[in-house]
Amino acid sequence: MRRPHALIDNSLSALVEGYTWLPARRARSASGVAHTRVLGQRAVGLCGPDAARFFYDEDHVRRHTAIPWPVQNTLFGRRAVHTLDGDRHRRRKSIFLTVVNRHTARTLADGVGTSWDDAAASWEPGRPVVLFDEAARVLTRAVCRWAGVPLADAQVPVVARDLVAMVDGFATPGPRHWRARAARGRREAWLGNLVTQVRDGALSVPAGSALAAVSAHREVDGEELSPRLAAVELLNVIRPTVAVCWFVAYAGHALHRWPEHRQSLRDGDRDFALAFAHELRRFYPFAPFIGGRAVRELTWHRDRIPKHAMVLLDLWGHNHDERLWGDPFAFRPERFLGRDIGPFELVPQGAGDPETNHRCPGEPLTVAILRTLAVRLAQTDYTVPEQDMTISLRRVPARPKSGFVLVPTGTASHSS
Numbered sequence: 001m002r003r004p005h006a007l008i009d010n011s012l013s014a015l016v017e018g019y020t021w022l023p024a025r026r027a028r029s030a031s032g033v034a035h036t037r038v039l040g041q042r043a044v045g046l047c048g049p050d051a052a053r054f055f056y057d058e059d060h061v062r063r064h065t066a067i068p069w070p071v072q073n074t075l076f077g078r079r080a081v082h083t084l085d086g087d088r089h090r091r092r093k094s095i096f097l098t099v100v101n102r103h104t105a106r107t108l109a110d111g112v113g114t115s116w117d118d119a120a121a122s123w124e125p126g127r128p129v130v131l132f133d134e135a136a137r138v139l140t141r142a143v144c145r146w147a148g149v150p151l152a153d154a155q156v157p158v159v160a161r162d163l164v165a166m167v168d169g170f171a172t173p174g175p176r177h178w179r180a181r182a183a184r185g186r187r188e189a190w191l192g193n194l195v196t197q198v199r200d201g202a203l204s205v206p207a208g209s210a211l212a213a214v215s216a217h218r219e220v221d222g223e224e225l226s227p228r229l230a231a232v233e234l235l236n237v238i239r240p241t242v243a244v245c246w247f248v249a250y251a252g253h254a255l256h257r258w259p260e261h262r263q264s265l266r267d268g269d270r271d272f273a274l275a276f277a278h279e280l281r282r283f284y285p286f287a288p289f290i291g292g293r294a295v296r297e298l299t300w301h302r303d304r305i306p307k308h309a310m311v312l313l314d315l316w317g318h319n320h321d322e323r324l325w326g327d328p329f330a331f332r333p334e335r336f337l338g339r340d341i342g343p344f345e346l347v348p349q350g351a352g353d354p355e356t357n358h359r360c361p362g363e364p365l366t367v368a369i370l371r372t373l374a375v376r377l378a379q380t381d382y383t384v385p386e387q388d389m390t391i392s393l394r395r396v397p398a399r400p401k402s403g404f405v406l407v408p409t410g411t412a413s414h415s416s
């Protein structure tokens, strides 16, 4: 059994190296397991479908105390569903699982399509549009309407900016981090206030909406969520839905780099659009890894994981593993055509079963939105001006540097 010691803290390297940090550490060991320290704690990095099964077993790894405060204060909110285990986790998770299903995903995607059409109608030929920013506003308008959150059109840009800031600043110190914290403070106060109004009967809200669900939710002890915590979980629906703008910008990038995919999307080929959405989520960088804490001393194959060590599951490495994907750095939507995807196969949003573990409950929303907007984008006539669309793997979360600028040349017809 390997017992590495005298490990140097790697927090700075992780911040500087970004997506390749964990794969590079794993590559240095014969077992493919990284032994390191982050934030002053022992950390063990694993990768692959079997490692994901091991990681998602609550008898091995739990989330309580595993999510660092800088991430809670920006991305997830304090004491959010991400930090819970066992019955308390499943009870809280039920909010998301009732709000998100195939039917509601379709409704949201239709709303996103309409919001995109409204925005596109205002585009002037020859005037540049930053796809990332425009998609954030399109998604903010649609998801707030879908979630039962009243939002005047004039407020959309400022709310969109805050929701993007919370995601953009979670993995970095400095100004981006502080912008994220300020944005979270503002948005928790706003939504907490709405929850109070719903409970007082001062605001009526559509049954089944996310705002109705967080307002009515009871924890395992029968207590309702405080307005702040209800706002945290409502933000955990709205914020990541707006974050799909990262993948919309990536869609622009992919259609530019590989224009051969445009025609199938333009024709409204729904199967191809679905495969395209999956390949976007596999190929492009978003969440580098996820983490939990070893509940006891564990052994993974021949590697020892000390009790209470951080256990990191390498999502980026998994989605770019040659053995799983063959030519993983080629963008090939066809790999997802005409087949089902296993629960531990494609892992940009976690693995396993979202009903029972921490896997993202928002995948149906993400995929439905991307399927809709990839078609809309391909059906839009535009040119792509000179710009810096570099995607640095050192920046977490990564994004095309320019946000992907397009210049509309006219209106296009929609056939989706």
Ligand code: HEM
Pocket: 081, 082, 083, 093, 096, 100, 236, 237, 238, 240, 241, 243, 244, 246, 247, 286, 287, 290, 291, 348, 349, 350, 351, 357, 358, 359, 360, 361, 362, 363, 365, 366
């Ligand atoms: C941009 C697209 C998205 C990405 C890349 C993404 C990624 C992830 C990842 C990596 C996790 C952690 C899984 C784990 O720890 O096991 C997660 C959890 C979560 N996601 Fe997403 N997600 C996205 C969209 C969404 C959407 C649209 C929603 C809306 C409902 C959502 C809601 C959540 C929630 C509530 C959790 C916590 C689940 C739990 O702890 O049980 N996400 N997501």
